[in-house]
Amino acid sequence: MLSKDKMQRINELSRKSKQTELSKEEKxxxxxxxxxxxxxxxxxxxxxxxxxxxxxxxxxxxxPEKLKRSKDNKNNLKH
Incomplete structure (x- = not known):
């Protein structure tokens, strides 16, 4: 899970981008x-x-077979 600080920063940049243009660094x-x-x-x-x-x-x-294969591949990676 993403840290709370990173989530807050994502939201902060999103709000700011709706009000003004972000700097290149912010983008x-x-x-x-x-x-x-x-x-x-x-x-x-x-x-x-x-x-x-x-x-x-x-x-x-x-x-679905695709999901079954994905589950099998995941389980094989653990061994």
Whole structure:
């Protein structure tokens, strides 16, 4: 998870960009922080998906094959 300070800075730069133009340094900082945020978000999202199993009304596992492979690859990396 991204630190509270970084999240506050992302929001601060976003608010500022709506009022005035950001300096080049601020734009670079904003881009870097956003990329870091998205990386953390995507990692968390994938971890959440690995905890999901899809089941049809008959109780059959209908988890998409792509997700099953992703889960298997994740488990193989731990060994």
């Amino acid at each position: 670079v900082e904003q881009k870097k922080l956003r990329e870091e945020y998205l990386k953390v978000f995507r990692k968390s999202f994938v971890q959440d998906l690995h905890g999901v199993t899809f089941v049809d009304p008959n109780g059959n596992d209908v988890t």
